[in-house]
Amino acid sequence: MSPPLDVDQRPLEPPGAALRRVRARAPLVQNITNFVAMNPAANILLAVGASPAMVHAREEAGEFARIADALTINIGTLSPVWLDGMLVAAAAAADAGKPWVLDPVAVGATALRRDAARRLLELSPSLVRGNASEIIALAPATRVGTGADTSGGKGVDATDPVAAAELAAVTLAERQGCVVAVTGEIDFVTDGRRAAHIANGHVMMPQVTALGCALTGVCGAFLGAGGDPFECTVAALAYYGLAGEHAARGADGPGSFALCFIDALSGLSADALDKDARIAPIAVPSPHDAGRQW
Amino acid sequence: MSPPLDVDQRPLEPPGAALRRVRARAPLVQNITNFVAMNPAANILLAVGASPAMVHAREEAGEFARIADALTINIGTLSPVWLDGMLVAAAAAADAGKPWVLDPVAVGATALRRDAARRLLELSPSLVRGNASEIIALAPATRVGTGADTSGGKGVDATDPVAAAELAAVTLAERQGCVVAVTGEIDFVTDGRRAAHIANGHVMMPQVTALGCALTGVCGAFLGAGGDPFECTVAALAYYGLAGEHAARGADGPGSFALCFIDALSGLSADALDKDARIAPIAVPSPHDAGRQW
Amino acid sequence: MSPPLDVDQRPLEPPGAALRRVRARAPLVQNITNFVAMNPAANILLAVGASPAMVHAREEAGEFARIADALTINIGTLSPVWLDGMLVAAAAAADAGKPWVLDPVAVGATALRRDAARRLLELSPSLVRGNASEIIALAPATRVGTGADTSGGKGVDATDPVAAAELAAVTLAERQGCVVAVTGEIDFVTDGRRAAHIANGHVMMPQVTALGCALTGVCGAFLGAGGDPFECTVAALAYYGLAGEHAARGADGPGSFALCFIDALSGLSADALDKDARIAPIAVPSPHDAGRQW
Numbered sequence: 001m002s003p004p005l006d007v008d009q010r011p012l013e014p015p016g017a018a019l020r021r022v023r024a025r026a027p028l029v030q031n032i033t034n035f036v037a038m039n040p041a042a043n044i045l046l047a048v049g050a051s052p053a054m055v056h057a058r059e060e061a062g063e064f065a066r067i068a069d070a071l072t073i074n075i076g077t078l079s080p081v082w083l084d085g086m087l088v089a090a091a092a093a094a095d096a097g098k099p100w101v102l103d104p105v106a107v108g109a110t111a112l113r114r115d116a117a118r119r120l121l122e123l124s125p126s127l128v129r130g131n132a133s134e135i136i137a138l139a140p141a142t143r144v145g146t147g148a149d150t151s152g153g154k155g156v157d158a159t160d161p162v163a164a165a166e167l168a169a170v171t172l173a174e175r176q177g178c179v180v181a182v183t184g185e186i187d188f189v190t191d192g193r194r195a196a197h198i199a200n201g202h203v204m205m206p207q208v209t210a211l212g213c214a215l216t217g218v219c220g221a222f223l224g225a226g227g228d229p230f231e232c233t234v235a236a237l238a239y240y241g242l243a244g245e246h247a248a249r250g251a252d253g254p255g256s257f258a259l260c261f262i263d264a265l266s267g268l269s270a271d272a273l274d275k276d277a278r279i280a281p282i283a284v285p286s287p288h289d290a291g292r293q294w
Numbered sequence: 295m296s297p298p299l300d301v302d303q304r305p306l307e308p309p310g311a312a313l314r315r316v317r318a319r320a321p322l323v324q325n326i327t328n329f330v331a332m333n334p335a336a337n338i339l340l341a342v343g344a345s346p347a348m349v350h351a352r353e354e355a356g357e358f359a360r361i362a363d364a365l366t367i368n369i370g371t372l373s374p375v376w377l378d379g380m381l382v383a384a385a386a387a388a389d390a391g392k393p394w395v396l397d398p399v400a401v402g403a404t405a406l407r408r409d410a411a412r413r414l415l416e417l418s419p420s421l422v423r424g425n426a427s428e429i430i431a432l433a434p435a436t437r438v439g440t441g442a443d444t445s446g447g448k449g450v451d452a453t454d455p456v457a458a459a460e461l462a463a464v465t466l467a468e469r470q471g472c473v474v475a476v477t478g479e480i481d482f483v484t485d486g487r488r489a490a491h492i493a494n495g496h497v498m499m500p501q502v503t504a505l506g507c508a509l510t511g512v513c514g515a516f517l518g519a520g521g522d523p524f525e526c527t528v529a530a531l532a533y534y535g536l537a538g539e540h541a542a543r544g545a546d547g548p549g550s551f552a553l554c555f556i557d558a559l560s561g562l563s564a565d566a567l568d569k570d571a572r573i574a575p576i577a578v579p580s581p582h583d584a585g586r587q588w
Numbered sequence: 589m590s591p592p593l594d595v596d597q598r599p600l601e602p603p604g605a606a607l608r609r610v611r612a613r614a615p616l617v618q619n620i621t622n623f624v625a626m627n628p629a630a631n632i633l634l635a636v637g638a639s640p641a642m643v644h645a646r647e648e649a650g651e652f653a654r655i656a657d658a659l660t661i662n663i664g665t666l667s668p669v670w671l672d673g674m675l676v677a678a679a680a681a682a683d684a685g686k687p688w689v690l691d692p693v694a695v696g697a698t699a700l701r702r703d704a705a706r707r708l709l710e711l712s713p714s715l716v717r718g719n720a721s722e723i724i725a726l727a728p729a730t731r732v733g734t735g736a737d738t739s740g741g742k743g744v745d746a747t748d749p750v751a752a753a754e755l756a757a758v759t760l761a762e763r764q765g766c767v768v769a770v771t772g773e774i775d776f777v778t779d780g781r782r783a784a785h786i787a788n789g790h791v792m793m794p795q796v797t798a799l800g801c802a803l804t805g806v807c808g809a810f811l812g813a814g815g816d817p818f819e820c821t822v823a824a825l826a827y828y829g830l831a832g833e834h835a836a837r838g839a840d841g842p843g844s845f846a847l848c849f850i851d852a853l854s855g856l857s858a859d860a861l862d863k864d865a866r867i868a869p870i871a872v873p874s875p876h877d878a879g880r881q882w
């Protein structure tokens with residue numbers, strides 16, 4: 001990374017503070033997530049120190065969202081009946097002032113997904129977390145070309161680098177009035193007024209399914225425990241990536257990595273997070289910055 | 295625990311006998327469980343020595359319940375269409391004289407769950423297994439106060455100690471004519487005529503998601519292999535808790551614990567269970583026992 | 589095994605070639621599978637080197653099948669609404685000339701399953717993969733008796749040996765014009781013109797749930813990466829079984845085996861596969877071969 005040209009000078013809260021809040025408050029996090037992520041998301045939320053609950057049916061999802069401390073919605077294995085529950089839950093969370101997180105899995109792939117994301121975005125998510133291809137698909141006009149031929153991802157895996165999605169993330173954050181996180185090799189987070197890169201993580205993480213989906217749950221836990229949503233998201237991403245680095249030390253492959261990752265999330269201290277987080281506040285990217293390098 | 299005042303003197307069957315029956319007969323256990331528990335419940339049932347089958351659709355759940363040796367129903371990720379399948383399956387199991395187990399997850403949280411539990415209880419479960427908050431929610435008038443402000447649990451985790459639910463369990467067992475198990479630090483099992491405490495277990499068990507849900511499946515396997523339902527339930531709980539104790543020896547955190555637990559369930563011998571089970575028959579708690587200490 | 593009487597003399601492609609294609613092309617594999625297998629199937633496909641996507645809803649399953657390189661359908665936790673999505677996806681895959689794999693879980697158990705399998709078979713699967721009891725249930729007239737009393741499996745586990753299903757597999761392959769794989773201790777694969785036994789594997793594999801279902805996904809990845817479907821299937825089965833052999837070296841039970849298996853799938857080289865695959869081309873079994881021994 002080149003050094004930032006125009007850094008917001010307000011110091012960020014140390015990420016360990018947000019982790020301490022999660023562990024002290026054990027927020028009840030309602031997750032409407034996909035069938036692949038159900039189990040690891042719950043285990044990862046427990047390892048983080050939160051209390052996960054998977055409640056999706058239209059008949060109770062809104063009622064539960066008012067009890068929970070945060071809601072997360074992931075459209076991975078979408079269907080119309082599940083979308084109904086998502087809409088009810090998101091509306092209730094927004095109405096009750098509870099933070100909620102949207103994970104628009106493979107939103108570029110089908111009409112059903114594009115329509116679902118559009119309707120969910122209308123319900124004021126606190127945070128949108130996706131890979132580069134997904135964030136570009138939500139704000140396509142602002143995609144920064146890299147020469148590669150892409151249409152926002154053919155499947156669930158990103159086909160664009162994070163850098164190509166940074167302007168899209170800013171546009172989305174400004175339009176929605178929310179935080180947007182693009183995760184990948186170097187994560188990017190913005191709320192339209194502030195931005196940061198988070199460099200923690202490990203190449204083995206994308207080799208385990210649903211770790212991105214479970215990260216959405218973890219972001220929900222951090223937001224649900226209180227604090228500034230932008231800072232909480234930055235903290236959650238640094239914590240998650242650092243746990244990945246720790247897990248890789250003991251792993252012989254993606255199977256053992258998945259296990260070590262749960263242990264690392266559980267064992268990582270707030271002090272270690274403050275020490276080893278690699279968070280770089282940067283200027284908010286703008287299409288008018290002619291000299292910038294993305 | 296203070297020593298029991300009035301112990302039923304009939305000796306219980308050694309728990310290893312029930313485990314031997316499971317392994318000898320490999321009962322086919324139909325599970326209608328939640329999306330989080332699907333995979334670990336199946337793996338745990340295989341490790342125990344049973345043959346798991348996840349069959350939930352209304353169109354076949356009843357037909358299958360007549361083939362299976364036992365049925366278990368867990369309302370963790372409930373929806374109306376799944377409730378239809380649960381009702382059909384439970385009715386068929388009851389009609390065919392097959393044992394069936396109800397796990398009323400988070401029954402206190404929403405109207406949908408309370409209504410589902412009420413309808414399922416009408417279909418004569420052989421065993422109801424839940425945490426303290428769930429059992430209290432099913433027989434709320436008998437909750438024993440501990441001074442804490444509670445309404446039967448806000449999410450899926452118990453907010454009440456087991457001891458606070460023992461009278462509720464007895465009331466429920468008497469009303470339903472079934473076995474009731476309250477699981478927690480010290481498990482409590484009763485059929486209204488007999489009661490026991492089971493002290494096996496490990497603090498890491500609640501840190502792995504769905505272990506309670508999977509225990510419901512294991513209880514189904516023990517009941518499906520034949521024997522007295524009260525004794526089978528006591529044996530299943532001691533076996534499960536003891537495997538947790540063994541698993542903890544090799545675990546660095548909840549990720550490795552989950553793996554070691556499967557290995558321990560598979561490797562635990564009936565002889566070891568007979569030797570290390572911590573089962574204490576106790577007098578059936580009654581609201582009329584003025585001298586009792588809950 | 590006795591030596592084959594009439595071996596097809598054309599040499600098979602070495603299995604490592606198919607594995608190299610999967611890793612080079614990272615095929616996008618759409619899986620409509622059951623709730624137990626969702627997570628392990630995705631992790632196993634990632635370990636193999638493919639890109640898994642779980643997309644099942646009728647509203648998008650066909651649209652997605654045209655994007656994907658292969659489709660796999662597993663009826664493990666079947667329901668009518670999921671069957672709708674399966675039929676739409678299979679029809680789209682067949683229409684677009686994409687390979688698709690059918691896994692008829694427990695097809696003998698209920699009317700819903702028999703009807704679903706019948707309708708799916710009409711949509712020209714490229715490969716049908718099942719255990720012996722399932723394949724016999726699809727072509728029951730050709731079951732070869734072993735003296736055991738069986739009706740094609742009561743649950744999800746096979747109650748017949750592979751050998752008893754070989755004639756059924758040939759009949760099914762000829763009738764459907766597809767490849768049929770019967771997996772078990774010694775796998776059998778045929779396309780009606782060729783046949784092979786694959787002896788790789790380990791006794792611990794059936795102790796982990798959904799490994800058969802995930803193998804269906806792996807077969808989809810091998811077919812989706814191009815090549816002859818019969819040879820691809822043989823290669824996939826040898827690769828999978830050999831990974832099981834490697835995994836067993838480090839396992840203390842089914843829990844640790846599951847983890848080691850993912851690591852082994854990821855780490856197994858194409859050269860090691862070519863070296864240690866135990867593939868035996870055999871004559872296509874026929875009911876008219878009076879001297880044969882099944």
